[in-house]
Amino acid sequence: MNTSRLQVNPRYFWALASLVAASLITYVFLVQGSIYYSVSANALSSLIQTKESELAVLESNFFIVSESVDINLARKLGFVDSENPVFIALNASGELVGYAGGSH
16 A cells, blocks of 8 residues: 555645634634624613613603693793784795784
8 A cells, every 4th residue: 555645744734723723713703702792782672671661651751741731830830921922934944934923
């Protein structure tokens, strides 16, 4: 049997060993990144749920308070009706497009 064909070329051995080491390092890096982003996503999801529940409470309080506000409460707090109401209308760019009431 020809023994020269069975001998391993050192160049091939080190090239394959380097490839395996690089693959292992890349694998560990990618798994670590996946774990980090998964934990971050879970933390953000929990934070979003907390903020949504806080927002729901604030919206509920707003609707309760807004239902209790009327013209009588406004007058009780010191607001008075205007004697000369003025109505203006602005377009999207803020230019005056309509004016009614008051002196011209």
